[in-house]
Amino acid sequence: MAEEGGRGGAAPEGPDPPVTVLVTRSPRAGMEKEFEEYLSGITEAAMRWPGHKGTTIFRPSSARDRSYSIIFKFDRESQLRDWESSPERERWRDLAEKVSEPPQREVVTGLEGWFSLPARPLNVPPPRYKMTVIIWLGILGLSAATQYLVGPHIGHLPLMARVVVTTTIVVPLMTMVVMPVLTRLFAWWLYPRPTEVRD
Numbered sequence: 001m002a003e004e005g006g007r008g009g010a011a012p013e014g015p016d017p018p019v020t021v022l023v024t025r026s027p028r029a030g031m032e033k034e035f036e037e038y039l040s041g042i043t044e045a046a047m048r049w050p051g052h053k054g055t056t057i058f059r060p061s062s063a064r065d066r067s068y069s070i071i072f073k074f075d076r077e078s079q080l081r082d083w084e085s086s087p088e089r090e091r092w093r094d095l096a097e098k099v100s101e102p103p104q105r106e107v108v109t110g111l112e113g114w115f116s117l118p119a120r121p122l123n124v125p126p127p128r129y130k131m132t133v134i135i136w137l138g139i140l141g142l143s144a145a146t147q148y149l150v151g152p153h154i155g156h157l158p159l160m161a162r163v164v165v166t167t168t169i170v171v172p173l174m175t176m177v178v179m180p181v182l183t184r185l186f187a188w189w190l191y192p193r194p195t196e197v198r199d
Helices: 032-047 077-084 087-099 110-114 128-149 159-185
Strands: 019-025 052-058 068-074 104-109
Touching (some): 019 077, 032 052, 032 087
16 A cells, blocks of 8 residues: 555665565544545555555454554655655545554665565565575575586686676576575575464
8 A cells, every 4th residue: 555655756866676665553543434444545546656566454353453554565765755755645644643543664675675475465574684694595506506507608708707797697596586485495484473372
């Protein structure tokens, strides 16, 4: 839902990565219906903005839990900023303050985007030390395979040319093949199941 994305605007200088946002909101007492209408309205509005990649809404899991978790994605961080600074978003923000408690918000960008699972829309990243270990494993395996399979064929090239060839192979494979596989393979360690079960 893009609880908090955009049309137009010049892209900023420097990196402009994909971005995932998690917003947690609770309706004010007696305003549950109005809050649901707000969720439907802002979701529909955000879907029309460039770069918006979809929204997932997790409703309360029990009568004691009043929190809604809203996860949405944009193609570019600049598009998220455009949406958040737009007059349309400002109108929805004003309504949100009337029907819900102040939100909690978390933004995930950069390499953390490697650590997403299709069955886990709540894209909160694992601890950094775990991400570091998995990235190291991926690069280690790819580098060894590249050296074994490609190294003998490019050994005559200058150093910089060899670096260009190997990184051209390693980076796309890391992003499109190796990281998705490692993330699924080590999901039990990256995303341990909670030990507590809520009523």
